[in-house]
Amino acid sequence: xxxxxxxxxxxxxxxxxxxxxxxxxxxQEVRWCPGCGDYAILAQMQKMLxxxxxxxxxxxxxxxIGCSSRFPYYVETYGFHSIHGRALTLATGLKTSRPxxxxxxxxxxxxxxxxGGNHLLHAMRRNIDIxxxxxxxxxxxxxxxxxxxxxxxxxxxKSSPYGTVEEPLHPLRxxxxxxxxxxxxxxxxxxxxxEETLYRAATHRGTSFVExxxxxxxxxxxxxxxxxxxxxxxxxxVYLEHGQPVRFGRSREHGIRMNGxxxxxxxxxxxxxxxxxxxxxxxxxxxxxxxxEMRYPDFxxxxxxxxDVEAPTYNDLVEEQVANARAKEAADFEGLLRSGETWEVx
Amino acid sequence: xxxxxxxxxxQTVEKLDRVTIRFAGDSGDGMQLTGTQFTxxxxxxxxxxxxxxDFPAEIxxxxxxxxxxxxxxxxxxxxxxxxxxxxxxALVAMNPAALKTNIGDLRPGGLVxxxxxxxxxxxxxxxxxxxxPLEDGTLSKWQVARINITRQNELALEGxxxxxxxxxxxxxxxxxxxxLWLYGRSMDTTVKWATDRFRRNPDVLDANLRAMRAGYHFGxxxxxxxHRYEVPAAxxxxxxxxHISGNEATALGCLAASIRSxxxxxxxxxxxxxASDVLHExxxxxxxxxxxxxxxxxxxAMGMTVGVAYGGQLALTGxxxxxxxxxxxxxxxxxMTELPLVVINVQRAGPSxxxxxxxxxxxxxxxxxxxNGDSPVAVLAPATPSDCxxxxxxxxxxxxxxxxxxxLLSDGYLGNGSxxxxxxxxxxxxxxxxxxxxxxxDSRKFNPYERDPATLARPWAVPGQKGLMHRIGGIEKSGQxxxxxxxxxxxxxxxxxxxxxxxxxxxxxxxxxxxxxxEGDLLVLGWGSTYGAITSGCERARKAGKRVASAHLRYxxxxxxxxxxxxxxxxxxxxxxxxxxxxxxxxxxxxLVDAVPxxxxxxxxxxxxxxxxxxxxxxxxxxxxxxxxxxxxxxxGG
Ligand SMILES: Cc1ncc(C[n+]2csc(CCOP(=O)(O)OP(=O)(O)O)c2C)c(N)n1
Ligand code: SF4
Ligand SMILES: [Mg+2]
Numbered sequence: 001x002x003x004x005x006x007x008x009x010x011x012x013x014x015x016x017x018x019x020x021x022x023x024x025x026x027x028q029e030v031r032w033c034p035g036c037g038d039y040a041i042l043a044q045m046q047k048m049l050x051x052x053x054x055x056x057x058x059x060x061x062x063x064x065i066g067c068s069s070r071f072p073y074y075v076e077t078y079g080f081h082s083i084h085g086r087a088l089t090l091a092t093g094l095k096t097s098r099p100x101x102x103x104x105x106x107x108x109x110x111x112x113x114x115x116g117g118n119h120l121l122h123a124m125r126r127n128i129d130i131x132x133x134x135x136x137x138x139x140x141x142x143x144x145x146x147x148x149x150x151x152x153x154x155x156x157x158k159s160s161p162y163g164t165v166e167e168p169l170h171p172l173r174x175x176x177x178x179x180x181x182x183x184x185x186x187x188x189x190x191x192x193x194x195e196e197t198l199y200r201a202a203t204h205r206g207t208s209f210v211e212x213x214x215x216x217x218x219x220x221x222x223x224x225x226x227x228x229x230x231x232x233x234x235x236x237x238v239y240l241e242h243g244q245p246v247r248f249g250r251s252r253e254h255g256i257r258m259n260g261x262x263x264x265x266x267x268x269x270x271x272x273x274x275x276x277x278x279x280x281x282x283x284x285x286x287x288x289x290x291x292x293e294m295r296y297p298d299f300x301x302x303x304x305x306x307x308d309v310e311a312p313t314y315n316d317l318v319e320e321q322v323a324n325a326r327a328k329e330a331a332d333f334e335g336l337l338r339s340g341e342t343w344e345v346x
Numbered sequence: 347x348x349x350x351x352x353x354x355x356x357q358t359v360e361k362l363d364r365v366t367i368r369f370a371g372d373s374g375d376g377m378q379l380t381g382t383q384f385t386x387x388x389x390x391x392x393x394x395x396x397x398x399x400d401f402p403a404e405i406x407x408x409x410x411x412x413x414x415x416x417x418x419x420x421x422x423x424x425x426x427x428x429x430x431x432x433x434x435x436a437l438v439a440m441n442p443a444a445l446k447t448n449i450g451d452l453r454p455g456g457l458v459x460x461x462x463x464x465x466x467x468x469x470x471x472x473x474x475x476x477x478x479p480l481e482d483g484t485l486s487k488w489q490v491a492r493i494n495i496t497r498q499n500e501l502a503l504e505g506x507x508x509x510x511x512x513x514x515x516x517x518x519x520x521x522x523x524x525x526l527w528l529y530g531r532s533m534d535t536t537v538k539w540a541t542d543r544f545r546r547n548p549d550v551l552d553a554n555l556r557a558m559r560a561g562y563h564f565g566x567x568x569x570x571x572x573h574r575y576e577v578p579a580a581x582x583x584x585x586x587x588x589h590i591s592g593n594e595a596t597a598l599g600c601l602a603a604s605i606r607s608x609x610x611x612x613x614x615x616x617x618x619x620x621a622s623d624v625l626h627e628x629x630x631x632x633x634x635x636x637x638x639x640x641x642x643x644x645x646x647a648m649g650m651t652v653g654v655a656y657g658g659q660l661a662l663t664g665x666x667x668x669x670x671x672x673x674x675x676x677x678x679x680x681x682m683t684e685l686p687l688v689v690i691n692v693q694r695a696g697p698s699x700x701x702x703x704x705x706x707x708x709x710x711x712x713x714x715x716x717x718n719g720d721s722p723v724a725v726l727a728p729a730t731p732s733d734c735x736x737x738x739x740x741x742x743x744x745x746x747x748x749x750x751x752x753x754l755l756s757d758g759y760l761g762n763g764s765x766x767x768x769x770x771x772x773x774x775x776x777x778x779x780x781x782x783x784x785x786x787x788d789s790r791k792f793n794p795y796e797r798d799p800a801t802l803a804r805p806w807a808v809p810g811q812k813g814l815m816h817r818i819g820g821i822e823k824s825g826q827x828x829x830x831x832x833x834x835x836x837x838x839x840x841x842x843x844x845x846x847x848x849x850x851x852x853x854x855x856x857x858x859x860x861x862x863x864x865e866g867d868l869l870v871l872g873w874g875s876t877y878g879a880i881t882s883g884c885e886r887a888r889k890a891g892k893r894v895a896s897a898h899l900r901y902x903x904x905x906x907x908x909x910x911x912x913x914x915x916x917x918x919x920x921x922x923x924x925x926x927x928x929x930x931x932x933x934x935x936x937x938l939v940d941a942v943p944x945x946x947x948x949x950x951x952x953x954x955x956x957x958x959x960x961x962x963x964x965x966x967x968x969x970x971x972x973x974x975x976x977x978x979x980x981x982x983g984g
Pocket of ligand 3: 066108109110135136137138139140141148
């Protein structure tokens, strides 16, 4: 006997209707604190989603626990608000079983890097085709203000009244180390850059990892002001563009060049000669790694796409194995039951 | 059928109803193979069979050492048997360590066959023997057959282009040949199997077959054995049979559920003894569309399984006790979101790492209650290795019907043990239904918690379905709208609804059946892998005129509706368990019956004699029963 199994539910392949931002606004009241950076990320996501031209019902948002993880309630798609740190595991199961779905994971710096750190490594190493957005506010928001694995050394919080004595984790460093094929950073207050970055992440095949600097007005207000404030942003941040020299400043007058394997700032660099040219497609992650290590005040803080390379995805490889096995072997269940030694009793 | 036994035996033949043999040797000696081949041969001959393999905990303990001993016990009979036997009638010991760790289990007067060549000073020392047990009278209780297996094997293989070390490895075939002869069995089954298995390695094939024939012919010509034994074929239901272990049966049952439901199966798991074989089996079934994910840990495996269930496919994870502990939080998410999935727990001796290769039933309470909050799941337990096939299908059927996670409690004894299995026809298997939610015109009006009045199941709306977009999660939801809700009445109602689904499942649970008199002095109640020992023990008690019945639970949550009534039909209730009394606690609490717990926590299954002994104690025929735990033996222990 041959047995064929297909599991996709009905529907989903008629022409895709054109959607707008409003179609992605759910009827749930948004409960973040007024002024929270999460609002901006939600708005840019809702703006970006229609551009993907994916059947509406094929989009799924999965989150863990945290202020940021409330996100799925506010997006009108399928949504799953799971448990602390484990969103990636649900996403992996869902995408492996239903590769036609577009799966987004929303996580926080505690959710994704502390309790769920292990899953982040393994999702990225598998290169499963999902989009991970990590809201980095360098604090535990939902539990009211303890330090997080990305809080800076010496930070005074409710759980560290004398200051922390732990080095922070740098999310993009982890992503590169785990072999992520798309690694990017953006910031809540630069809405245009944020929307663009989310779009590129969503359209990349493989695990896309986006760190978004997100201001928590209540427990860590102004964490990124030193370099992201409107007044100083041009001078203290650098927007990475693939194939372009790495330049910053009000009129892009400064640049970055390499001295051996150490980057250095060139103030008022006259021409592009000698400046570091960004190559997000380089299969070797070393250059991206150098950019990831640039931090204020020694360097401008880079945002943009650090790495964007193609590699086979976990879900494609799984499908391929199944398809190959089906082409070569019959799905003969009765034969399977009878494989090995059998005997007849008359 | 052609048979390779040419010469008719000159020894007398003794007819027996049942024989138990144990093969024991160093883990490198191939005793599992010898045992398996003897098992196959006897099954093909028509005996009923039960087996118990036993591996050392270390993968490669030092050769010849006590921890390195590996064993395989099988019982074959001319009638229906349910356990691999209490005490072996015959023991094959390939070295002093194997003798030392197993001889205590051999029945007095039983036969022990040893490879005399291995009883060297250095091997005796490794086995901590001060003097040679073959010489010092240690073995006077038993019949000892001292055979130069190593040397004779060497002679038989003379001239073959194989290194000496490789030739040494054919000793197990020599021993197999000898035992096949002793029990009047043909070598055909093994010849056929070996020819296929070693087809790429003709020299090894030749060596193994030569060794087996040498052992067989040695039996014929030697005068060491005064008897041969014969166990006639059993009367079994006609059909096509094969051997099946519990773990294989579990994997095949899950595949059968996939075929019968039409839903693709996805298995996410992290390797752990003794559950890994389920992963190994399922990972072969790609042609059936089965996907397996080797997760980074058990938490991930559970989360992935929730993701698969959310996506509308057949969601399965499997583990052993420590892994179930890790899964508890994500399993609770499935309880809260009311998603259908199955968790296999092949239990092993705990707590903590415990004894990974030893069996136990000590995760019952973990399965029932090991999660935060009021968190009801269904719990099923197969009774025999082949029952794992049926109960795996049943687990999925109930999960899908009631939108509830189901835990299937197997154990190491079931998982690794095997028995003959009559292969079912697909059309005889139960059908397994599932229903995705019906789309509504506006998904903003869809309530994911609107329940089916009969089962209380919520609708299974899966991504990709139009008009059903909704949000679920671990936070309490309003039963009215599906939105987050913290109000008191709602949580009260939702908690009872989650419980109510498992309670209503009782309408799908067959009444518990009693073997023996419908009322009497004593009911022995069991669950899981103790089935064989309990049923056989009670049978023997009844043969001796005692009014004892047995009943076995395959559904532990919910319990069968008639259980309370059954319990009250007997003067006393005895509950044997391989734990400190977990089912007893439930039964006493739920039915207010003064059930007597009977607990063995030795990493080993109950023996029939132990059940009989305890029955006698409860009937007032003897004093208090006490376990006789022997020295550190590999398999038996009693
Ligand atoms: C198993 C478990 N442990 C702890 C918590 C409590 N908890 C909820 S969210 C959170 C930290 C959230 O921080 P982050 O991920 O940075 O999210 P944010 O609130 O900052 O967006 C903690 C510790 C929990 N819900 N579950
Ligand atoms: S606590 Fe901070 S992160 Fe959470 S909602 Fe309020 S501002 Fe946002
Ligand atoms: Mg945070």
